[in-house]
Amino acid sequence: MKHIKLRVCLSLFVFMFLLFSGGHAFAEKPIIIGAPLSIAYLYGWDAERGIKLAVDEINAAGGVNVNGKKRPFKVEVIDTRDLEPGVPVSEALMAVERLILSKKADFIVGGPNRSEAALAALSLLSKHKKISIVTSGVLTPAYHKTIAKEYDKFKYAFRIHGEAVTLIGEMIENFVDLKEKYGLTKVFIMAQDVSHARGAAKVMAKVAGSKGFEVTGSEIFPTGTSDFSMALLKVKSTGSQIINIWMDMPESAILLKQWYDLKIPALPFGSTLAAAEQPGFWKATDGKGEYTLCNVVNAGNAPSDATPWTMKFYNAYAKKWGVEPEGLGSSSSYMAVYVLKDAIEKAGTLDSDKVITALEQTDVMGVYGRLRFDPKSHQVIAAKDPKDGAVGSILQWQDGKRIVVYPKSIAKGSILLPPWMVKN
Amino acid sequence: MSTQESRKERIDRGIKVRSDGLYALMSWRELCYLTLPRFILITGMLSLPFLVPDMYWQRVISIVCIYAILALSFDFMAHYVGLVSLGGAFFIGTGGYIAGILNTYFSIPPFLTVPLAAIIGGGFCTLLLLPCLPLKGVYFAIVTLMYPLFMARIIEAFDIFGGTDGIIGIDSFSSSFAEQYFVICILLIFLFGLRRFVTTDRGLIFTAIMDNDQAVKASGINITKYKALAVYIASSMGCLAGACLTHIYMWSGISQFALDFSILPIAATVIGGSGTLVGPILGCLILVPASELLRDFGTLRIAFYASILVGFILFKSGGIMEFGQRKYEQFERWTKI
């Protein structure tokens, strides 16, 4: 017992000391950006690529000048695994803490991807007084409402991409012009049993009802459901014309494939549909994903000319990573780094409180429109026109390519209906 | 080595034979022989927060202690009561939720919610597990595996306690030292408490139930009552660990019912040596920091950690403690045949 315990403890401590002594001394001390992302998932690796692209561009252009001194950015990515079912959120929180405490991150960008983890991380960030900009996957309106409610406790958190409530606004607009164009009035809502999707589905039902749409049904599916046949039959029997989908689980591909095989006369309109955002979606459903619409929350993720910067980002991303920008996290993460750089340069220091005030006055014309933060809730201000706010975008899969159909100002095409719907 | 045949011989140390029986200890040397391992364990654990360099690893220590408490309760149940429960996550989740609710809705300070959560949680879990007590072996294991999943789905479907978002804004322990020492002391108390309890006469009944439950029934003892007592002890320990976890992370949600909380304590027990009560703690001391160190390798971490587990099960199923104990209490020498 005596020898065993000693040997085990000793080797453990030595191993730990070794790990941390490796210093990194070169020119100016770098500003460390911590990125706790679920890199095994779309919302994780696309955010990682967005951040790294922005950091490389900034460092190439000479880095961030903090009152005179030019300091480069350094990215530390840690896998939080929080989008995996069966993994406790404490894993993600431990990853965030590891970034703050042992990797000495000055700022957190990308944030944990799951809404629950992001909400849980709020109290952690306020305890360590670290600024965090959430860029991918956290759609729950509860996030910016909590910040607004307890401002001085949670003022360190920002969110640079749209959330469920703005999505609904955009959705309703599309439904209205679909109603004029094709006379579609019956909406059937399918949401994943996750709090933001479930909340959004309720709000959507209420708003659609008030706008003269008939909500023919609303189904909530627990994460991991693999059979949607009954719901699809209900859609067919109630004669619904639009299926509003709020799902970011991979099983949504089963739904779309079955929708195509059964030729259900209703247009799948995804508010959040992770499967459909990827360029690989076409191959994933062997072409059956035709006509699916999905909202990519901010414009940069699909080819459009919202601002001069959009296509510049789009091509730089494709050149560096060999694939078009994928999920909803790529352009927002890219912009988050630039917004951070701009705020640090304005504040002239890395001190959290000063950078927060600088961030609150941000007014940068970015990849997906003019980025300004609401001073109270630190939520990016959304708008329909790139000139006065962050613009969301909705795209439709038309014969193998992602065509932006909304908002009108940057649309490249208009919404088409599947052939078996047009004739009636 | 000479050409003659010779083989290794293992002989008990003189001290072990004398001190193991009921005879009094004659010399200081024997006294320190017995207390040295325990002494090293206690001082080692208590000095850990000072030795470790930075804040992050101190947080890892409290996580190690939480897993260790859970592994201890699994080992007590599996080895001393014969109930193999794969549902560690059920205890963690219940304890976490109760602590979260007590803290947010009734605003009770952390040092009070943790014991309360342990007591209430223990009762709640025992009540739910009562119908499964008569089951044996694989059946009990699979039922307990299902309970945490069931609780998570119930909370998700009925959207209670904040639904899938969970409860946020739970206040944490006053300082990180308080948090660590609170958890370490509880772990040590549980460890030595259980060791004492198991050797008392009342503790013997559990071993008897495991050994031969028909005989215990024939001697007029209601074994379901004692099994329920054992489940209550184990589940209140688990709920306490869950409550501490909630206060450390200031958050409790359905992912506290995740599978990781069921599997890691069992792995630690297998590696540390099941049945020795100290083994699982040693196992946690090795597994949790190792999985933290490997965090940089991303998803390979789990694959690597699973293969360590398989390796230990196959080649050293007794675990480190058994090997350590044998080395400490015996010595080997070559003898000529």
Add this chain to the structure above:
Amino acid sequence: MEILVYGTINSVSLALMGLGFAMVYGISRVPNFAHGALYVICGFVTWTLFHKIGLPYVIAIILSLGVNGALGMLMYRFVLIRVRGMNISEIIASYAIGLAILEGLRFGGFRGMTYTLPVFMEGSIMIGPVPVDFHRLIMMVIGILLVAVLWVFTHHTRIGLALQGMAQDERAALMLGIDSDLMAMLAMGFGAVLAGVAATLILPLGNIVVESGYHVLIMSIAVCIVGGLGSWMGAFFAAFIIGYAQILTVVFIGSHFQMVVAILAIILTLILKPSGLFGQQKELEERV
């Protein structure tokens, strides 16, 4: 009417998932917690053979079933054979292997949603008022055919009887000269092939994702427990009970209770009648 059609389809898919697990436990009393991993790895092997190496679809499937079977046997030969009989170590060992395979796949780049298998037949036909796509029909037919073949195999062929003999009483079978380890290895390989068959039938409906491994494991445990551990016929009928229960909850109560039903079935069955519908556990053994 659609409840009947889709209820059967859902039940057959559950039965396919659970059959492998029930077969392995029935014969060698080893709870194979790596069943989900075998299901997923067969999907990915078929995908690589079909897309990366470009073999025709049918050959890709047959080859991958072979690989799966070999993997099952190897797993038994090198790992499970040493822990057989020790209850808890079996569960941990097989679960650890499953975990290693699943996370190894995830590390090997099999991530995201772009991995799919083509459907056997495109389009759908109408059965009465209910539209059903061809692939689901083929799955149902093959599922029922498979059970019939299994029934004939275990009741009328030599190996089948040997396997059944071992299932009843291992020691007696040993005495009669049946090499129980070889039989257990065969059973594990066979269970893996069944998992592969389930994968090739169910995966084309959606895409191949590592998470479905955990989902399949839970579902197959549910089916085998309700059906009675050890009797794969019981598992088949239990699959119908759970399948229809799920469909009915979706239609009448609400779709978000769907998962709760399966898990509730397990817990209730274990408490009320641990040996399940057709289980042959001796009365005293499983209830004290």
Add this chain to the structure above:
Amino acid sequence: MTDPILKIDQLSKRFGGVKALENVSFDVFPGDVLGIIGPNGSGKTTIVNSITGFIKPNSGNIYFKNKNITGKPPHKIADMGVTRTFQVMRPYYSLPAYKNLVIPLFSPRAKRTGGWRGGGTLGNRQTIAIDILEDIGFERDSYIPFKKTSTLPTGYLKRLELARCLALKPEIIICDEVFSGLSMSEIASMVPLIERLQDEGITIVMIEHRLRELFQVANRVMVLNFGEKLIEGSPTEVMADKKVKEAYFGSEEVEEVMTYA
């Protein structure tokens, strides 16, 4: 005759198709030693299991001091004083011999009655355990009570079974083949022990195959065959009966085995 301490009427039990017991009824009077004999598989152990609650009979009921105890859980029946030994011995192999007796001393009945020699209040369990062991033949000062049960010879294990019943200060002990597996000398030392228990006022029901020793002790005998009761009476009547010989030996001629002291 005072009313019976134990009354069984119309007890029957079927395991699937097999008829283990077919409406068996008999009475046991206080202070009696009732011997139950019969070929293997005649339902002897099933009777014991039904009386002590390990198995629930299909029909019929069991009265102990005119209280119906059919279907009660085993620990409640043991708590009333109806104890049993097991045909296949069930000591706690992992514990030393005297600790085997500490366990029953934890039962509610032991607390009330203070154990075998206790006078209503329970002293230190260890000393009581060692007293009981000494009482049934374990030498006190020798190392035997502290040896691990797994190292004890069968004779001692059988006595340990009896000791477990004694720890509860029983009113009835049902001995399931106590003599089987013992050498002649061990049996010779067991018989006075059984007689001493009888003098202590404990009613004993003995299930046995070794008829010679049984008849030295038992004052009433009952014969079972294929779950049915053939005959009940004093040992001499039963032995003279034709049917019994048939059931046991398949024919009537074999005489010398039937001679008894």
